[in-house]
Ligand code: KIV
């Protein structure tokens with residue numbers, strides 16, 4: 016049996032940190048239900064201590080969601096952690112995710128703490144969280160820009176305190192796939208009790224490499240949890256996109272060889288829901304969930320796909336929740352695609368010469384109009400010059 020890969024969705028927490036993407040409790044609840052339907056393993060529902068509204072949202076999700084683990088973020092202090100535990104009380108399966116920055120820059124300039132103080136605080140936070148729930152995740156914020164020796168010291172200590180998941184954030188999207196993968200590998204090799212925890216990747220997309228970095232963290236580093244968001248929603252350039260990373264894992268199972276629990280047919284509905292809720296439009300050429308992700312416009316591609324879909328499709332549109340792939344008729348389309356559309360519309364032309372005449376008119380129109388719709392074709396064939 017292949018190893019399982021845990022999908023940890025943070026649309027409702029890190030995704031919401033995207034400027035302009037804040038969501039109401041009811042909106043979050045609707046998205047959480049969709050994530051549960053998609054069989055996401057862990058839903059990070061929010062940051063309970065950040066506001067009363069977020070506390071209520073985490074609580075509502077914890078009370079309702081039964082199939083996924085529900086998680087709340089908490090800074091590494093008792094108040095935040097207690098608040099997270101309180102919000103998660105009703106959950107069938109709860110996780111507290113506590114974090115503190117470990118990079119020299121963040122410790123000195125942001126936290127104004129010494130490394131020893133950070134070390135102690137991380138340890139105490141995990142100890143406190145562990146008394147409240149068995150499932151504790153620890154993140155060294157800005158982990159990828161932290162010094163390896165110090166990071167090893169902190170991570171070994173928090174695992175000894177009972178952290179069950181160790182997440183390595185590339186908080187500012189600075190990583191390069193091979194380097195990030197090797198970074199995680201090094202940590203796992205150097206920390207004596209590393210195998211007591213599940214290792215996790217959390218990548219931001221500032222250089223457009225969040226998905227690639229996450230995949231390298233799994234393949235090279237041996238991570239078994241990926242943190243991601245629907246449509247790659249998230250602060251600045253966003254987070255690792257769930258739909259991309261999941262479909263990369265599924266489509267290239269030959270390479271990754273890991274089991275996923277995700278029901279991929281729920282991906283497009285989830286993408287639409289998040290887009291409608293936040294008002295963040297999905298770009299047409301976005302992988303998997305963009306309107307053009309399964310659309311074919313060139314005549315050569317259309318002809319190929321009509322003969323055998325694998326010629327230009329590596330995934331099935333239906334497998335991710337689209338009704339079907341799309342043959343977009345326009346000036347690049349060939350006769351084969353045109354004929355196929357006539358058939359789909361139930362239009363029967365009597366002879367090859369009628370089809371040729373209709374096709375010539377179609378090409379003429381396509382030079383003036385970027386996309387030819389079904390109504391255009393119907394109008395075109397009812398024109399006398401085609402059928403007489
Ligand atoms: O990017 C980050 O460092 C985070 C942590 C809080 C996990 O979101």
Ligand code: ZN
Pocket residue numbers: 029184186217219
């Ligand atoms: Zn993040």
